[in-house]
Amino acid sequence: MNHSDDPPRPSRRRLLAGAAGLAAAGVVGRARANDANLPPNVASWSKTLGDGVGVRPYGKPSPFEKDVVRRDVQWLTASRESSVSFTPLHDLDGIITPNGLCFERHHGGITEIDPHDYRLMLHGLVDKPLIFTLEDLKRLPRVNRIYFLECAANSGMEWRGAQLNGCQYTHGMIHCVMYTGVPLKLLLEQAGLKTNAKWLHVEGGDSSGMNRSLPLHKALDDCMIAYRQNGEMLRPEQGYPVRLVVPGWEGNIWIKWLRRIKVGDEPWYTREETSKYTDLLENGKARKFTFEMDAKSVITSPSPQVPVKGKGFLVISGLAWSGRGKVTRVDVSLDGGRNWRTAKIDGPVLDKSCVRFYAETEWNGQELLLQSRAMDDTGYVQPTKDDLRKIRGVNSIYHNNGIQTWAVKPNGEVENVEVG
Amino acid sequence: MNHSDDPPRPSRRRLLAGAAGLAAAGVVGRARANDANLPPNVASWSKTLGDGVGVRPYGKPSPFEKDVVRRDVQWLTASRESSVSFTPLHDLDGIITPNGLCFERHHGGITEIDPHDYRLMLHGLVDKPLIFTLEDLKRLPRVNRIYFLECAANSGMEWRGAQLNGCQYTHGMIHCVMYTGVPLKLLLEQAGLKTNAKWLHVEGGDSSGMNRSLPLHKALDDCMIAYRQNGEMLRPEQGYPVRLVVPGWEGNIWIKWLRRIKVGDEPWYTREETSKYTDLLENGKARKFTFEMDAKSVITSPSPQVPVKGKGFLVISGLAWSGRGKVTRVDVSLDGGRNWRTAKIDGPVLDKSCVRFYAETEWNGQELLLQSRAMDDTGYVQPTKDDLRKIRGVNSIYHNNGIQTWAVKPNGEVENVEVG
Numbered sequence: 001m002n003h004s005d006d007p008p009r010p011s012r013r014r015l016l017a018g019a020a021g022l023a024a025a026g027v028v029g030r031a032r033a034n035d036a037n038l039p040p041n042v043a044s045w046s047k048t049l050g051d052g053v054g055v056r057p058y059g060k061p062s063p064f065e066k067d068v069v070r071r072d073v074q075w076l077t078a079s080r081e082s083s084v085s086f087t088p089l090h091d092l093d094g095i096i097t098p099n100g101l102c103f104e105r106h107h108g109g110i111t112e113i114d115p116h117d118y119r120l121m122l123h124g125l126v127d128k129p130l131i132f133t134l135e136d137l138k139r140l141p142r143v144n145r146i147y148f149l150e151c152a153a154n155s156g157m158e159w160r161g162a163q164l165n166g167c168q169y170t171h172g173m174i175h176c177v178m179y180t181g182v183p184l185k186l187l188l189e190q191a192g193l194k195t196n197a198k199w200l201h202v203e204g205g206d207s208s209g210m211n212r213s214l215p216l217h218k219a220l221d222d223c224m225i226a227y228r229q230n231g232e233m234l235r236p237e238q239g240y241p242v243r244l245v246v247p248g249w250e251g252n253i254w255i256k257w258l259r260r261i262k263v264g265d266e267p268w269y270t271r272e273e274t275s276k277y278t279d280l281l282e283n284g285k286a287r288k289f290t291f292e293m294d295a296k297s298v299i300t301s302p303s304p305q306v307p308v309k310g311k312g313f314l315v316i317s318g319l320a321w322s323g324r325g326k327v328t329r330v331d332v333s334l335d336g337g338r339n340w341r342t343a344k345i346d347g348p349v350l351d352k353s354c355v356r357f358y359a360e361t362e363w364n365g366q367e368l369l370l371q372s373r374a375m376d377d378t379g380y381v382q383p384t385k386d387d388l389r390k391i392r393g394v395n396s397i398y399h400n401n402g403i404q405t406w407a408v409k410p411n412g413e414v415e416n417v418e419v420g
Numbered sequence: 421m422n423h424s425d426d427p428p429r430p431s432r433r434r435l436l437a438g439a440a441g442l443a444a445a446g447v448v449g450r451a452r453a454n455d456a457n458l459p460p461n462v463a464s465w466s467k468t469l470g471d472g473v474g475v476r477p478y479g480k481p482s483p484f485e486k487d488v489v490r491r492d493v494q495w496l497t498a499s500r501e502s503s504v505s506f507t508p509l510h511d512l513d514g515i516i517t518p519n520g521l522c523f524e525r526h527h528g529g530i531t532e533i534d535p536h537d538y539r540l541m542l543h544g545l546v547d548k549p550l551i552f553t554l555e556d557l558k559r560l561p562r563v564n565r566i567y568f569l570e571c572a573a574n575s576g577m578e579w580r581g582a583q584l585n586g587c588q589y590t591h592g593m594i595h596c597v598m599y600t601g602v603p604l605k606l607l608l609e610q611a612g613l614k615t616n617a618k619w620l621h622v623e624g625g626d627s628s629g630m631n632r633s634l635p636l637h638k639a640l641d642d643c644m645i646a647y648r649q650n651g652e653m654l655r656p657e658q659g660y661p662v663r664l665v666v667p668g669w670e671g672n673i674w675i676k677w678l679r680r681i682k683v684g685d686e687p688w689y690t691r692e693e694t695s696k697y698t699d700l701l702e703n704g705k706a707r708k709f710t711f712e713m714d715a716k717s718v719i720t721s722p723s724p725q726v727p728v729k730g731k732g733f734l735v736i737s738g739l740a741w742s743g744r745g746k747v748t749r750v751d752v753s754l755d756g757g758r759n760w761r762t763a764k765i766d767g768p769v770l771d772k773s774c775v776r777f778y779a780e781t782e783w784n785g786q787e788l789l790l791q792s793r794a795m796d797d798t799g800y801v802q803p804t805k806d807d808l809r810k811i812r813g814v815n816s817i818y819h820n821n822g823i824q825t826w827a828v829k830p831n832g833e834v835e836n837v838e839v840g
Contacts, residue, residue: 037537039551046679049500049627050529052657056505057489058481059520062660064535065653069477080469085476092651093600094564099518100479101652109470115484117457131459141735144514144767144776178767180513207469230650231512232521233485237472240482259466315561347564347598348768356564 061100067091070101073169076157080109081208084151086172089298090305093317095146095176095347095354099230102175104237105151108208111257115241120225124201124263127192134241137225140182145224145247146353148321150174150293152250152277152398158385159394162405162416166305170404170416171298174321176354179245181226184219188263196265202244205259212253212277213267214246218291222247225258248323248352249291250398252277282393293323295382296401297330297357297374308412314363318343321354322376329375332359336369336405336419337384343372368408369419385418481520487511490521493589496577500529501628504571506592509718510725513737515566515767515774517595519650524657525571525593528628531677535661540645544621544683547612554661557645560602565644565667566773568741570594570713572670572697572818578805579814582825582836586725590824590836591718594741596774599665601646604639608683616685622664625679632673632697633687634666638711642667645678668743668772669711670818672697702813713743715802716821717750717777717794728783728832736779738763742796746771749795752779756789756825756839757804763792788828789839805838 037043061068070085077084087103104110115134123129151173157163164170193216200219204210214223224245227234234240239256246253252272267273267289279287297320302308320330326349331340343357357372374382385402392399407417457463481488490505497504507523524530535554543549571593577583584590613636620639624630634643644665647654654660659676666673672692687693687709699707717740722728740750746769751760763777777792794802805822812819827837 033537034534037534039539039541043533043537043625043679045531045533045677046625046627046629050526050531052500052503052524052526052529056524056657057491059490059522059524059655059657061478061519061652062532062535062654062656064660068652070479071477080472083472093562093648094598094651096516096598096650098650098652099481100520102479104472104476104479106470106472109472111465111470112482113463113465114454114457117453117463119459121459135729139729139733139735141778141780142513142766146768178514178516205463205466207466209466228513230516230518231514232481232488232518234482235479236482237476237479240484257465259463309555309559313559315559346562348566348770350768358561360561 070103071168082107086168087175089167089172089300090303095356097175097177099235102238103173107210108206110237111206112236113205113241113257118241120242120258121260122187122191125194125197126263130191137182137227142180142182144178144180146178146350147245147247148174148176148354149251149254152252155400156397159396159400162418165416167298167300167303168305177229179224179226180228181224181245184223184225197263198265199267201262201264201268202255203260204255205257210255211270212272214253248293250293277398279398280395290399294401295322295374295376295380297372297382298404299370299372299406302408302414303406304414304416307414308363308408311364314361316359318357318372319354320357320374323352324380325377326351327355327374328377330357331373333371334368337371365410367410370406370408371403373403491588502527506588507595509587509592509720510723515596515776517597519655522595522658523593527630528626530657531626532656533625533661533677538661540662540678541680542607542611545614545617546683550611557602557647562600562602564598564600566598566770567667568594568596568774569671569674572672575820576817579816579820582838585836587718587720587723588725597649599644599646600648601644601665604643604645617683618685619687621682621684621688622675623680624675625677630675631690632692634673668713670713697818699818700815710819714821715742715794715796715800717792717802718824719790719792719826722828722834723826724834724836727834728828731784734781734783738777738792739774740777740794741774743772744800745797747775747794748797750777751793753791754788757791785830787830790826790828791823793823
């Protein structure tokens, strides 16, 4: 590994190469601009009153941002029984995902639950079985935490080689919001655990009855019964009114429309942890209960959906996360992993949350092979795809956290590629 | 001041008084519930496939949350020339405001700017005047920060006494999101400041041409040229595509639809900092350039719009913030300020950001006079309304950070009141 702690910095002179002097304003974008709106003219929108009488009860994005949307891959899953849409990571920055753009994964469509009829059952190996209404849950002590949620199948189509052209599709089954909810530990304490309690069976109220086995130690550690995301109530597609939050673990176990928690002494071996959400190895055996999402990262810009627009100063931007704890460092390579530089992590660095990283460079039309590599506070380093395949083979769908490569072409276009 | 560091805690037995045993499920909410959906029955929504074929490009809140909206006060401002809508603080938790619910304040309606035609001019006492397109700005190094934005007129209707019944109206001109943008310092360095540069004139592209004078030291400290909020591009009503972020300072100077920055050697004394956004004192003199938002807090639940539903364990929840830095402590009183207990601050504590606080109690139908009091890391303590009036009089509209009082009645209803 060739690691440079002192990457070349762009000259300050070139930093603003894109910005023009007053006399030659607006070179970038000129082709599409309306001259009448440009300096020294006063723009049309400054001459007339804007919209906005009274109240706009709930705001929407600008019509000019109509392409910043969740998207699906038609051939992958597009039925009411199994559907998925991907977060437009390439069109976002920072670490918070706006609620309207959080990816979706449904196994029985989006369930609509009347909050007055919502109930959460807690039973099994407990002293006192309980049923909670939504109002009951909202009256309890609560906590607020920013966590990433990644589907175990994120990047799952890339096991056998570069396939989908855009980080929205290769890495878009992740989002990161602030959850508000009740610590699961609190509910379990109230019900009173029997001494032989070891596992929980958690079940959704959707038509698939999505259900998984959750080890008690995790439930007592940091799991939440969440009813809010980014301040407001959960969105319908995220499990309104209540979902389970299992920080750092695969999204499938973050049961949406949560209806039941049963305490037992061993795992249930449900369909979703035997036939699905296990990792088939080369020798035909399958890893099971691989809950934790390993450290991972992706460069979101430039990427296939956001090519490089013109030569000059370039900020490489991306996301990194680890289900094991905090991201401590992200490295970026411009040459497919031969040389690395340490990226700048900007903004809050929180446990089991996304971090935003940036690396600056000059781009003069040369071909680049962009990669990023995350490290976490356990010392874990994100592996190359090849190193991952040596251990895991290519039969798996889940838990692909290999290093992603984007090739930047001389014309600025970007492509999903594999390197040696 | 009688400060109790060891408030009485609710008994664990009573903590879940609202939760029923399996045999008597769902007492709370029963009146509105449909028995057919309640345990031991399988709910209707679990028996049929949910909605969700293909893609939902941009998600929306549940239809059951249709009352969680921004609202205006008709008699206050409801014209295209001057409009305002308030954040529903009583219906939120945590510290992040979802983009669709951030309060609005317009002086010339909501300006619609074609991002291709957008230009930012930077001129005056600089070596090299510059014009930036949106693409220019997006190519530059950027930072991500969670900041609160409070209108100087927030709580302005309360100077002469308790008036508006709901924290949405008394305190709802605040929101808190993650901004992404270019440090203003970077643009100023590129233009090159003349030695006599001291102030900036910042101007919006809206029809009111909103404009203010900004001291250079603040511009060089932490101001941002922001184009994103919570990851996605700014909402139209928040200044799409570019607004100024002036952390901790009154919202009026966070110029939306930012079109021009002129560097000068003294303030401009614009209408918005002479006739408006100055603080008229009892003696007829006015304080000017009172930029900083002092430490402040409000209990968001219970509050007039969210009464207490039934006796038993009660979590008092609220927001606190300070334009001077970090909130270090929040105290809560149940008896109108005679006795205080320290609230628990939960979630990230960031500079010039909101924090969420909680205090727990038992409510058995007794009358309460709820108050909260914020302290920041400069040692500043939020004053009572009366102490504030002694210094400021009641002629002002702006910068009212007095302690708010909610009276909880025996029937659980909550009212905005004044105490002693």
